[in-house]
Amino acid sequence: MPIEIKELHIKISVDDNPQSSDPAQNNRIEKEQIIAACVEQVMEILAKNRER
Template sequence: MPITIKELHIKINVDEKPEIQGQASGTNISNTAAIVATCVEEVMDILERQKQR
């Protein structure tokens, strides 16, 4: 019997720290953007697979 997930709750905590690192913070922003883009791609793949069922 397959399991169907109807709701998914995600809770996160974000601690913002002042940017005092200069150039390193720019690298963190690009890394964060890459991580977000990868996550969005994965979610879209999952949703596409669900449509095919």
């Protein structure tokens, strides 16, 4: 059964002074945060579908 995501909210914050001097490390952390948020929303959708 395919899953359809109707809404996807992505929140990010941009700082002028990054905490790490390594931009590749910052990008990896940001990607991990975005992926974690997406996975959380998909899990919520699956939980709602199971309740029905």
